[in-house]
Every structure is written in C-alpha cells, then in structure tokens.
Amino acid sequence: MRKAGEISRLPDTELEIMKVIWNEAKSLSTSEIKEKLEIKRPWNSSALQTLLNRLIDRGFIESYKEGKNRFYIAVVEENAYLALENRLFLNKVNNNSLTKLVASLYDSRAISQNDLDELATYIRQKAGGENI
Template structure:
C-alpha cells in the first residue's frame, strides 16, 4: 500500500469511485462498481472504464482480468487518503489549527455539544487522560 506522501488528491468523480471500492468487498468487477455507483446517478461504462484506468495509472488501483471480467483492488487505503485530504484541508483553510477548525464547526452549528463531548473523550483516551 502507498504512503500519504506518495499519493495525490483525487478529482471528485475518481473519489466517488474509490469510495465505492473502499466500501465494497476487497475485489470488485467493473459491473459491480457501475451498479453501486448507479445508486446515485447513471454511469456510462466507457467513461467509467476511462476513470478506472486513470486510477490505475495514478497508483490508486490494481487490476486483473479473469475471463471477460476485469476486477479492481485498492492500492491506497481509505485511511491513508483521508489523512492526506484532512491534512491539506487543515493547512489550507485553518492554518494547521485544529482549534480553529473545531471552533468554526461549532459556531456554524455543524457539530453539537455532544460531538464536542465525544471529541474530548477521544482525546482523553488517546492521551491517557492527560490534557
């Protein structure tokens, strides 16, 4: 699997495909990917194959053919990609300040008191109760 510093950001359509793969079984066929994507909107098989090939070229997927079917396996773990996206977002929008991010989310009512309590419990758990 690739490391965070070896990957690049994905355009929205490619990210949508990767989310299907990350949330599916370990190996998915083109038809299975198309079926899961079509829950939200219709996909042209040719366009899907182009995007799948692009994801292979970028190192996000591996592929193999078995009979008439092509299968895909993630080369980048979802947690690795999320770490990259979150780090870039925190840096770009909040000048690397987690406090600014949380305050902004709270002030805009995007997160609740309960969410803050859960975050505090998570921090206590990760730091052994130290603040």
C-alpha cells in the first residue's frame, strides 16, 4: 500500500469510484463497480473505464484480467487518503487550526454538545489522560 505523502487529491468522480472499491475491501470487476455506482446515478461504461484507467495511472488501484473480466483492487488505503484530504481541508479552510474547525462546526450546529464530549474523551485517551 502507498503512503499519504505519495498520493494526490482525487477529483470527485474518481473519489466516488474509490469509495466503492474501499467499501468492498476486495477485488471488483468493472461491472460490479458500475452496478454499485449506479445505486446513486447512471454511469456510462466508457467513462467509467476511462476513470478506472486514470486511477491506475495515479497509482490508486491495480487491475488484472481473469477470463473476460477485468478486476480492480485498491493500492492506496482509505485511511491514508482521508488523512491527506483532512490535512488539505484543515489548511485551506481553517488555516491549520483544529480549534477553528470544531468551533465552526459547533456554531453552525453541524455537531452537538454530545459530539464535543465524545471528541474530548477521544483527545484525553490519545493524550494518555484519564477516560471519563
């Protein structure tokens, strides 16, 4: 698997495909990927193939052929990609301030007091403090 420093940000459509592949955590055929994507909206087969080839070129997935079917598997772990996206977002929108991010989410009612309490517990645990 590739590390976060070796990967780049994905366009939304390619990310949509990666989410399907990450969610299944196994090799998927082109038709299986298309079927899962089409739960949300229709997909053109040739456009999907183009995007899958781009993901291969970017090093996010690998493919192999078995009989008449082509299968795809993730090379970049979802957690590594999420770490990259989160760092970029935090830097771009909140000037690298986690406090600003959390305050903004709380002030806009996107998160609740219960969410803040869970976050505080998580931070205490990760910092080696007591678990309340």
